[in-house]
Amino acid sequence: MKHIDISQALNNQIPIVDVRSEGEFAKGHIPQAHNIPLMNNEERKLVGIEYRKQGSQSALNLGYKLVGPKFAKIKKKLKDISHDNKLAIHCWRGGKRSEISCQLAEEMQLEVQCIQGGYRSYRRWCRETTQKQRKFYVLSGATGSGKTQLLYLLEQQGLQVLDLEKLAHHKGSVFGGLGNPPQPLQEMFENRLAQKLNTFKNEPIFVENESRMIGKLFIPECIFTQLKSHNVLYIELPREIRQKRIRKEYAHFAKQDIYACAQKLQKRLGGLRLQNIKRSLELGNYDWIDILLDYYDRSYAHHKQKYNQRIVNKFCGDSPRQIYGKIINWLPQIAHS
Template structure:
């Protein structure tokens, strides 16, 4: 595969972001690399399979760079027509961007092949996926006007966030990005890798107006099997918290509606996972209620643990940054309106205080 640099244009990842809505992106790394973490909305057309990449790497280490390149050509040449066909399906308009791990031989060779075979404009991302990762992680240091939506488990915070978004507010749904509901009962299915969670978070984060309020649900550093990037988490910890104070009975009823259709074996496993902190007697009671389809009673017992757990985390924040809002009923739309009104009052009060 010959490369003609004059037919290609190298651009930074920041420059690609400006073009991203009109120029599709191809990731030529191996399927394993792509699965671990990739730029959201990129299409994987791997130059090498996982096994092929491993063989090329072995030859590079044990023999020489030249021998590795020779093997690479041997493995790639039978796929050249396939690369064109797949790339045309991704970018029928003939404009495309390509990246590999560091913007090296893989992406430049692939891009050169596209240029030689009818593609009008082909960009190569300088620094490749590594440059994207550096850009993404660095962006979490950006100061932003974040407001944390807090509240005990079962307060329907995720549903309220969606209502806020419908009202035109900026939100980040961390639990949605993590594919997890944030408690032992929250596993919704396969979670992304930590790296992919960070990538998806950045893709949402990059489009927000940091001067306007960004609503984020209060979370611990870990959501299931993924971690919130430390810079982003520290940013969250320094923001004001609008705390929903909703009666436990009301929250238990909401949880029943949320989880009653869930697999009972999964729910029992979730109870057992918090058994040490819940206590032996309460664990037995919760499991007995669950077996008898008494979901409300199960929820009431487990919420005792979760309320204590959340309260401990809340106590680590500055008292002056916590603004309670008592709400008697879970009504997503009405509660979202109350939150907007309460937040406006908080901002106005804080502004007056700082002006004095």
């Protein structure tokens, strides 16, 4: 059995097996890991109770009694997941569960690597990776300016892009969950964020300006602070273009879903505006978009004043693609900044 650290495990091109319980795995895990629990949720609970009552040896004996009958199935699963007879294994902290699982893998003639420190060391790696200083260029602009499309176009060009909304499965506003899969748990969001950051070189990273929260998830403080202190590229599209973009992006959703989202803004919109939104949806016109644009434009102006970010350039145009061309033409200046 070979012991490796978490950095080696993430760089190796071999399967990673997480032998923690399904409940631990669901809360948070290495994104590319496979879950083969040595003990399931109930078994882990029973062993924990035994440990507190009778001590470690008694808990170990109970653990073997519970999982021993499953060893043959676990070995088969480890063999099936291995690649070229190789895999890496971890539990919470690189303890007994990893040790037993690695022994089972070796009995199947697999070349197994045990990840030192387990998932706990991975979470430490995530925090350290996230806290590194990076050179962000922050795309900022009013709602409907096409910032997400710009990120896509820049990434297609081969530039480094951090799409926080994609990682969060949410577009940021109260309407941001429409059409998106359920959001991950906070821990998984942080894990995926760290691994994305780890792929970047020491070059500019383009990211969209965000509030502290994206849906129910919060941006780690170290990243949020950097976004608010880094270079801003201000994007400006005419209001009528932004209105059309929002119509295309959201108007096809069920009216009751749109209104349910708008209700979350009741205290800020006020009863009259909310009623006007409801009436507009019922009549089938798009006045509700103008009401919401008024609200979000005021909110954006307040946000802009609050953080006073440094705007390094302003790009105006009639479409995100037009603005993308202007940004590409401007890029050579970054090398001299």
